[in-house]
Amino acid sequence: MAAATVRWIQHRARQAPRGRRFFRHPLAALALGVLIFFSVIALAAPLVAPYLATHQRDIVLLQNQPPSWLHPLGTDLYSHDVWSRIVYGARVSLAIGALAAVMAVLAGTAVGAVSGYFRRWVDAGLMRLVDVGLALPRILLVLVVVALFGRLSVVGLVLLIGGTGWFATSRLVRAEVLGLRERAFVDAAHALGAGPGRVIARHLLPNVAATVIISTTLGIGHVMLLEAGLSFLGVGVAPPTPSWGNMIADGAPQLVAAPWSALAPGAAIAIVVMALNAVGDALRDALDPRQEIP
Amino acid sequence: MTKPLLRVRDLRTYFVSEHGSGVARAVDGVSFDLYPGETLGLVGESGCGKTVTGLSLLRLISEPPGHIRPGSVVEFEGRNLLALPEAELRAIRGNRIAMVFQEPATALNPVLTVGDQIGEVAVVHQGLGHRAARAVATEMLRLVGVPDPEERVDHYPHQLSGGMRQRVMLAMALVCRPQILIADEPTTALDVTIQAQILELLDRLQTELGMAVILITHDLGIVAGHADRVVVMYAGQVVETAGTEELFRRPLHPYTEGLLASVPRLDTTRDRLTGIPGQVPAATAWPGGCRFHPRCAYAWERCVADDPPLANEGERHDARCWLLAEPRRRVARP
Numbered sequence: 001m002a003a004a005t006v007r008w009i010q011h012r013a014r015q016a017p018r019g020r021r022f023f024r025h026p027l028a029a030l031a032l033g034v035l036i037f038f039s040v041i042a043l044a045a046p047l048v049a050p051y052l053a054t055h056q057r058d059i060v061l062l063q064n065q066p067p068s069w070l071h072p073l074g075t076d077l078y079s080h081d082v083w084s085r086i087v088y089g090a091r092v093s094l095a096i097g098a099l100a101a102v103m104a105v106l107a108g109t110a111v112g113a114v115s116g117y118f119r120r121w122v123d124a125g126l127m128r129l130v131d132v133g134l135a136l137p138r139i140l141l142v143l144v145v146v147a148l149f150g151r152l153s154v155v156g157l158v159l160l161i162g163g164t165g166w167f168a169t170s171r172l173v174r175a176e177v178l179g180l181r182e183r184a185f186v187d188a189a190h191a192l193g194a195g196p197g198r199v200i201a202r203h204l205l206p207n208v209a210a211t212v213i214i215s216t217t218l219g220i221g222h223v224m225l226l227e228a229g230l231s232f233l234g235v236g237v238a239p240p241t242p243s244w245g246n247m248i249a250d251g252a253p254q255l256v257a258a259p260w261s262a263l264a265p266g267a268a269i270a271i272v273v274m275a276l277n278a279v280g281d282a283l284r285d286a287l288d289p290r291q292e293i294p
Numbered sequence: 295m296t297k298p299l300l301r302v303r304d305l306r307t308y309f310v311s312e313h314g315s316g317v318a319r320a321v322d323g324v325s326f327d328l329y330p331g332e333t334l335g336l337v338g339e340s341g342c343g344k345t346v347t348g349l350s351l352l353r354l355i356s357e358p359p360g361h362i363r364p365g366s367v368v369e370f371e372g373r374n375l376l377a378l379p380e381a382e383l384r385a386i387r388g389n390r391i392a393m394v395f396q397e398p399a400t401a402l403n404p405v406l407t408v409g410d411q412i413g414e415v416a417v418v419h420q421g422l423g424h425r426a427a428r429a430v431a432t433e434m435l436r437l438v439g440v441p442d443p444e445e446r447v448d449h450y451p452h453q454l455s456g457g458m459r460q461r462v463m464l465a466m467a468l469v470c471r472p473q474i475l476i477a478d479e480p481t482t483a484l485d486v487t488i489q490a491q492i493l494e495l496l497d498r499l500q501t502e503l504g505m506a507v508i509l510i511t512h513d514l515g516i517v518a519g520h521a522d523r524v525v526v527m528y529a530g531q532v533v534e535t536a537g538t539e540e541l542f543r544r545p546l547h548p549y550t551e552g553l554l555a556s557v558p559r560l561d562t563t564r565d566r567l568t569g570i571p572g573q574v575p576a577a578t579a580w581p582g583g584c585r586f587h588p589r590c591a592y593a594w595e596r597c598v599a600d601d602p603p604l605a606n607e608g609e610r611h612d613a614r615c616w617l618l619a620e621p622r623r624r625v626a627r628p
Contacts (some may be wrong), residue, residue: 184400191354191395192388192466193418195381202414206405 002037018286025282031275038272042090051081053088054240067260076247076261077254086268089242093269096158096227096243101219103162108169109212113200115170116177127174133167138226139233146235154237157230161223169215176208210287217280221273228269244269298327299506300351300370300391300474306363307343307350311578318577320346320360322530325604328474333500333507335521335538337514337553341574343530344510345396348478351375351508352387370474389419392467396479398459402451408435408462409447415469434465439495457488464495471503478510493520514557518542523610526550529574529585532604536611546613548590584616592623 006029013019022028041048056079065075073082115126141164146152152160180186181204189203205212224244230236231245232252239246244265251262307321321343328334336344349355351368353376368375370391375383387393395401403411412434413427422430428447435443438461451459460480467475477496481489497520500507509521517524517538524541526534526549534547545551552570572589575581581588587597596616604614617624 184395184397185403187349187354188393188395188401188463188466189403189414190387191352191393192415193384193386194388194414195384198414198418202406203403207403209405 002033002040005036006033022282022286025278025285027278028282031278031282034271034275035279038090038094038268041087042094045087045091049081049084049087051084053080053085053242055084056080066258073264074258074260076251076258078250080242082247082261082264085242085247086244086264089244089247089265090268092154092237092241092243093224093227093245094272096154096161096237097220097224100158100162100165100223100227101216103158104165104219104223105169105212105216106166107162108166108215109173109205109208111166112170112173112175113177113204113208116174117181117196117200117204119178123174126170130167130170133164134171136164138164139229142226142230143233143235151235151238154241157227157236161226165219165223169212169219172211172215173208176211177204180204180207210284213287214280214284217276217283221276221280224269224273224276296329299330300328300368302326302328302351303367303369305347305350305366305368307346307355307360307366308363309360309577310358316578319530319580320577321350322580324527324530324532326525326532326535328506328508330473330506331500331504332522333509333520335517335524336508336510336527337512337517337524338527339512339574341577342527343577344512344527345478347527348393348476348508348510351476352391352393353383354387354393385419388415388467388472389470390472391474391476392470392472393476394460394463394467394478394480397483398456398463399451399483401463402459404451407448407450408454408465412447412462412466412469415466419470430469431465434469435462437468437499438462438465440465456484457491460484460488460492461495464492464499468499468503472505474506474508475500476508476510479512480509481516482511482513489516496520514553526553529580530577531585531614532612533586533615534611534613536608540608540611544608544611546607546611546618547586547615548592548617549586550613552589584614592617592625594623596620 009032010023010029013022063075063077063079065071067074071081071083073086076082076085111126111130115123142160145160186199186203189199194202227236227243228245228248231243232249234249236245237243239250247265248262251258251265255262303325305321305324306319309318309320311318324343324347326334336347338344346355346360350362350366353362355362362376366376370386375386378386402408409428409431412431413422413424416422416427416430432443432447435446440446440458440461446454446458451462454462463480480496481492484492493516496507509516511517521538523537524535525532526541526547528549534541534545534550541550542554545554549570552568555568556570558567570589575585575588583599584590584593584597584602587593590597600616602614602616602618604612605618606612607618
């Protein structure tokens with residue numbers, strides 16, 4: 001199904017130069033297919049997963065079962081079906097990734113645009129804040145928060161990761177806005193009576209859309225890795241709610257006895273992050289205005 | 295005589311260099327009047343302050359590095375635009391006084407359709423909705439003579455030719471039927487035939503809409519054909535102002551004389567074009583005395599020592615030159 005969707009998108013996209021440039025990237029079609037596949041199974045989890053994520057089949061007899069027809073990816077120490085947990089874990093991991101990345105990019109874009117447009121003390125103030133944000137290691141920051149407030153809910157995790165992830169984006173957007181604001185069309189917009197808000201929203205932001213979209217795509221991958229890392233350390237998503245990160249953490253101790261229980265979520269993370277990076281690269285090629293033939 | 299629509303008095307726009315190399319006095323005490331319905335040509339070489347003058351009228355100078363000195367006055371309908379709060383000025387920009395820029399290729403936003411950009415003016419000043427703004431945009435495109443306006447309204451700037459883009463710029467400026475249009479070298483980036491079309495269009499729209507136009511240009515040919523009166527600028531100052539015919543028949547300032555002499559003509563045979571020796575000095579270091587004296591063929595001690603005032607000589611004909619006081623000096627140095 002994912003393959004069919006990709007083929008349909010590909011067919012439509014080839015009609016525009018941007019679409020053709022997107023699919024010129026060797027892995028774009030495959031990566032897009034991977035993302036569509038995981039999104040679909042996450043959305044349709046109850047239909048795709050044979051068991052509930054927290055359903056323990058038989059805690060005595062069905063521990064660490066190898067893959068079989070009944071359990072395509074085997075079972076883990078707690079006799080959960082690994083495939084079902086991958087499917088439900090996709091919901092959690094992808095949702096955290098997407099929400100936190102979107103939140104970070106929105107915040108970063110707003111700060112970057114305001115900073116680049118107004119310059120002077122606004123810029124100086126906001127950029128010092130960004131410097132501080134960039135100087136602090138995120139993992140450490142999250143560990144401190146957890147130490148202070150205890151285990152975070154999924155929403156809390158999204159807010160925390162999103163709230164600490166916008167610094168780099170704001171730098172990117174600010175740099176672009178600094179260049180754009182010197183362009184004649186900004187003067188022209190002012191001359192026609194547009195105020196700062198309108199100039200930023202209508203004239204500057206559409207011109208940084210490419211940067212923002214690429215930044216979001218790559219950001220989702222970063223956030224997913226971060227969430228996996230945090231869950232692995234035991235401060236991310238709390239079990240029994242499955243996330244790919246805490247599945248690795250659960251599976252790691254019996255890596256020899258039942259390698260599938262840690263390798264399956266590990267492979268899922270690796271594949272999705274690589275797919276996101278490939279799509280980000282392809283988008284960069286597709287949306288770069290310098291490749292536009294006038 | 296009718297009351298002027300726009301009164302500019304002692305306009306001074308300075309730029310402070312970040313590297314501390316001094317203050318560039320790009321516009322240094324410019325005064326002129328604009329009367330309803332007329333076309334005023336603002337001419338001079340590159341670097342003499344024409345464009346900065348045009349931008350300063352609507353306070354479009356970016357600060358820093360630029361700033362308009364206190365004491366400058368741009369009076370429009372009894373109010374000094376330079377002292378107005380930003381919000382009130384915004385209601386005038388694009389509405390009562392509009393501006394057309396030199397390079398239509400860069401003055402249009404590449405990622406918005408021309409319909410969006412024209413319609414935006416109506417959204418800002420008339421509070422129209424998206425649909426109504428689009429209808430206005432289509433109508434404006436028709437007014438400025440863009441063929442197939444219904445189709446063109448959805449095109450992006452890069453899909454249009456240079457002449458079409460300048461028509462779009464005009465359409466944007468004219469949405470609110472402004473009383474004053476400031477056109478900063480509107481045809482410099484275009485080739486001659488398109489240039490003629492755009493200027494003709496400008497003339498026609500001016501008559502139809504009854505607006506006053508400030509035509510900023512370095513091309514005396516354009517001034518001769520399209521302006522009613524001319525302000526000649528040199529080194530940030532007005533050096534001469536007169537009716538177009540009067541100026542071409544009887545130029546008083548040596549700089550104007552030089553400009554006129556440097557225009558190629560069909561009715562005389564010359565091997566070489568005459569130029570004005572030297573170039574406009576840097577705005578950070580205008581010469582003392584008369585600013586034109588280093589390049590002037592008539593200059594004498596007085597020109598080096600003292601700055602001449604802008605003196606009246608005949609009806610609505612002013613010039614800034616000591617020759618008006620001592621006409622017998624009008625003999626070129628050997």
